[in-house]
Amino acid sequence: MAYSKKVMDHFANPRNVGKMDNADGVGEVGNAKCGDIMKVYLKVDDDIITDVKFNTFGCASAIATSSIATEMIKGKNLQEALSLSNKAVVDALDGLPPSKVHCSVLAEEAVKAAISDYYIRNNIAHDSELFKCTGCCNSCDNL
Amino acid sequence: MAYSKKVMDHFANPRNVGKMDNADGVGEVGNAKCGDIMKVYLKVDDDIITDVKFNTFGCASAIATSSIATEMIKGKNLQEALSLSNKAVVDALDGLPPSKVHCSVLAEEAVKAAISDYYIRNNIAHDSELFKCTGCCNSCDNL
Amino acid sequence: MQRIYVDNAATTAISPEVLEAMMPFMQEVYGNPSSIHSFGQEASAALEKARLEIAEILGAKSKEIYFTSGGSESDNWAINAALSIGAKRGKKHIVSSKIEHHAVLHVLKRLEKEGYEVTYLDVNGNGIVKLEDLKSAIREDTALVTIMYANNEIGSIQPITEIGALCREKGVLFHTDAVQAVGNLPVNVVEDNIDFLSLSAHKFHGPKGVGVLYCRTGLALRGLIIGGAQERGRRAGTENVAAIVGMSAALKQAKDNMQANNIALKKMQAKLIDELLKIPRSRLNGDPIKRLPGNISFCFEGIEGEALLLSLDMVGIAASSGSACTSGSLDPSHVLLAIGLPHEIAHGSLRLSLSNFNTMEEMEYIIENLKIIVKRLRDMSPVWEKLEKEANTNGLQ
Amino acid sequence: MQRIYVDNAATTAISPEVLEAMMPFMQEVYGNPSSIHSFGQEASAALEKARLEIAEILGAKSKEIYFTSGGSESDNWAINAALSIGAKRGKKHIVSSKIEHHAVLHVLKRLEKEGYEVTYLDVNGNGIVKLEDLKSAIREDTALVTIMYANNEIGSIQPITEIGALCREKGVLFHTDAVQAVGNLPVNVVEDNIDFLSLSAHKFHGPKGVGVLYCRTGLALRGLIIGGAQERGRRAGTENVAAIVGMSAALKQAKDNMQANNIALKKMQAKLIDELLKIPRSRLNGDPIKRLPGNISFCFEGIEGEALLLSLDMVGIAASSGSACTSGSLDPSHVLLAIGLPHEIAHGSLRLSLSNFNTMEEMEYIIENLKIIVKRLRDMSPVWEKLEKEANTNGLQ
Ligand SMILES: Cc1ncc(COP(=O)(O)O)c(C=O)c1O
Ligand SMILES: Cc1ncc(COP(=O)(O)O)c(C=O)c1O
Secondary structure, three states: OOOOHHHHHHHHOOOOEOOOOOOOEEEEEEEOOOOEEEEEEEEEEOOEEEEEEEEEEOOHHHHHHHHHHHHHHOOOEHHHHHOOOHHHHHHHOOOOOHHHHHHHHHHHHHHHHHHHHHHHHOOOOOOHHHHOOOOOOHHHHHO | OOOOHHHHHHHHOOOOEOOOOOOOEEEEEEEOOOOEEEEEEEEEEOOEEEEEEEEEEOOHHHHHHHHHHHHHHOOOEHHHHHOOOHHHHHHHOOOOOHHHHHHHHHHHHHHHHHHHHHHHHOOOOOOHHHHOOOOOOHHHHHO | OOOEEOEOOOOOOOOHHHHHHHHHHHOOOOOOOOOOOHHHHHHHHHHHHHHHHHHHHHOOOHHHEEEEOOHHHHHHHHHHHHHHHHHOOOOOEEEEEOOOOHHHHHHHHHHHHOOOEEEEEOEOOOOOEOHHHHHHHOOOOEEEEEOOOEOOOOOEEOOHHHHHHHHHHHOOEEEEEOOOOEOOEOOOOOOOOOOEEEEEHHHOOOOOOOEEEEEOOOOOOOOOOOOOOHHHHOOOOOOOHHHHHHHHHHHHHHHHOHHHHHHHHHHHHHHHHHHHHOOOOEEEOOOOOOEOOOEEEEEEOOOOHHHHHHHHHHOOEEOEOOOHHHOOOOOOOHHHHHOOOOHHHHOOEEEEEOOOOOOHHHHHHHHHHHHHHHHHHHHOOHHHHHHHHHHHHHHHO | OOOEEOEOOOOOOOOHHHHHHHHHHHOOOOOOOOOOOHHHHHHHHHHHHHHHHHHHHHOOOHHHEEEEOOHHHHHHHHHHHHHHHHHOOOOOEEEEEOOOOHHHHHHHHHHHHOOOEEEEEOEOOOOOEOHHHHHHHOOOOEEEEEOOOEOOOOOEEOOHHHHHHHHHHHOOEEEEEOOOOEOOEOOOOOOOOOOEEEEEHHHOOOOOOOEEEEEOOOOOOOOOOOOOOHHHHOOOOOOOHHHHHHHHHHHHHHHHOHHHHHHHHHHHHHHHHHHHHOOOOEEEOOOOOOEOOOEEEEEEOOOOHHHHHHHHHHOOEEOEOOOHHHOOOOOOOHHHHHOOOOHHHHOOEEEEEOOOOOOHHHHHHHHHHHHHHHHHHHHOOHHHHHHHHHHHHHHHO
């Protein structure tokens, strides 16, 4: 259960935490029953993510993965943001305990859900396969 | 396994320990396989036990029970000596641990065996029932 | 930074007096109690003295006390031993509750796989077993009733006297996991008709890794760990003399100070409960009256327990979200689900468990910081956002 | 009065350095290692550090080390776990030896009642298992070979490397009770192909009530004491952190000083053996070469062991007649019978077991007093009288 310094830093001082009133895309994944919900807000300007905010209900690693994921996509174009993998999130946090890796998957999915929302709002064609829930966070099955 | 002070005293300073060259009666009970052998020598004068010696192979309580038993019969007449019970021996020692009570039985039997030997040597009629092994020391059965 | 330890249901600090009592047995008196020489006999005398003292405090006889490595071993052992008694008459049914500690529950789960049938009694909303339920659950083939004395998460105290009386009346063996009760409540095995009882020293300022199984005389106690003739041939292993002496000292201290401690604990407990209930959408778990004097169990809607704990830890407050053994697992506590909480609320649980080493000033500090932390986490919680919206909508209607 | 402790095979004194390593964990660092707050994480870090240190010394991996309450629990657990692996393939046969510790033997006896078949290998006159015997004892349905590393009574060291290799070759699980070996001999689980190994801290100047079960990765380790998720879900119970830290410190100290200690021990051992062999009708039990460096096991004909021990105790010498657990029982040691001694000789046994806290001066004192005591007890022994008579008669013929 020992978290890296990076995780604790992002938990204690989460970056980009907050809501966004007039977001261009909003994604929410997870459910309260499982214990983790992440909501990501995007401001998109000319295919570039100019601002991002998140709200998370969940454990310290859920908050930390949300925080670092938002940091990693800010200023990137949507294509780059879409390529964010949960592995990259874990690496950026200097690792996560095995039981917490699902949080990084959730963070990846939250970003994708927000981008998907942006595409849909703007009628931009996209490969919906990319946005399917990986089902990796199988904590729901355990309940 | 805690022995009384009395037991330790009789073990450390056994009374009447030794052999007797011209004993009037000698009794030996127990066997080395069981771990206890007691040998009691009597000098009898006019039905009175004027001297008594013992030799014992065995644990501390075997030595202590032999010691106190010889003390208890010295100066007594044979009838009195015959009435020595293992219980009296245990009491005189302020008790024995349960696993060591058989030693007191052995002591009683050693005294009786010596008296029996005296009776036989002197052709004195006696009730042989009195001298039967009680079988109480069933340590042999456990081997 | 100030450090406040309010996780005494997980484990306690060894009290200085207990440590002092233990020290000779970690230094000069190191003999093996089974040895017949003086080093051994000194150790053996201390062991038997401790056994007698513990027995007396529990209302038991010396020879009914078996030393173990702690609460879990005692629980495992008691259940296995009781069933081996029942097995002789083909009894294959066990009654327990839904809120037992894992040291009981996991044993029962394994036994179910091995052909035993287990009835897990429901508890009411306050976490208390209903006697009528127990009465109707006991069957002809019931080998054992195992119900904990007091719950480790929500602090609820079961009606043990009544349960014990009922079991005795029905002729069923009764085991109670009293790990959280002993040291905090007066426990008497005779008055409560207890056949088997588990306790663990580290819950009452004794050392870790040592406990007791009480087993009533007359019951055949099948060994779980066998070998040497220690513990009258029922529990093998060179005895942990220092720890056992420490356990006895700790129990004695707990008993001597129980009344005074309880008054102080209840005052701190009341203060925390009063103040934390002022936080909106918070709830106290467990029975408001029939609860351990040092236990405060809360749920805060809209936030998750681990984040709460780590936030508290960052300001020096050591608490727990439930039992120590399950901290870090994904599933919410089976105890909170058993008292009827939905998953999303059960996730936001916090257990503060006090000891007589805590102070009222610490309570103030906890309250102040907890309020800030709950607000901070809620502010970033999409669940809280939804709850607020719903409330506003309802308010508007 | 001078007090000399030469019963280190029964238990040892905690070394001052070990106690020092333990103290913080009996005072400030009292958290439950399962707790996620800083108190818990400090304890958890110490626990994992100890695990790694112990693993490295044994040539094992960290995750192969399970903390237990001592050697007996480890033995019970290993045997039960190994059989549960074998049970999946219907294996119902066990190979062991006639000289195992009761923590193994009693488990095997119980298993025999439950339908297992056990082959107890004979040992040679020096207390050593014969490899050919083992080879022919292993069958298709053999689930486990359990043979001790070194014997606690007579100190004989088994050919563990060869046994391990043979078991691996035959595909049979191998457990070794290394309680007397670890700390005295270099033990490497990989080189010796060991699948399960038991050790106990109090045999090498660590605290009582704590031990290790080593279980090779890849083997399904069925829990004996289950409940909380401690020890990766395999052994429930709040970890005895202080004792575990002490065990690791003790093992490290034993390893670092092993060479120097062994030289000193062997010197004292040789002195005692030489001098005691000068007593008429005395014999050294166990192998003269393949023996634990601190073990001296003797039989003196014509006297009984307990009387000898208590006499030694009266002059301040703490020794044993065999294993501590059986001192005070009526039956002579199964180990001495297994090496072929008749009952009457086996009764007169004495075990002196040294540690690096002993000195050459103490050996002198022991020799001097032992000679006097043996003579005194023989002088009052009717068995000795007979032996002398027989000798005289034989001499006359
Ligand atoms: C060979 C052997 N195995 C097992 C044990 C049991 O260890 P413990 O007393 O720590 O349970 C001992 C010592 O008592 C021993 O010498
Ligand atoms: C109710 C209850 N039972 C059993 C246990 C297990 O005790 P131990 O950790 O001492 O094995 C605990 C605490 O961990 C507990 O709270």
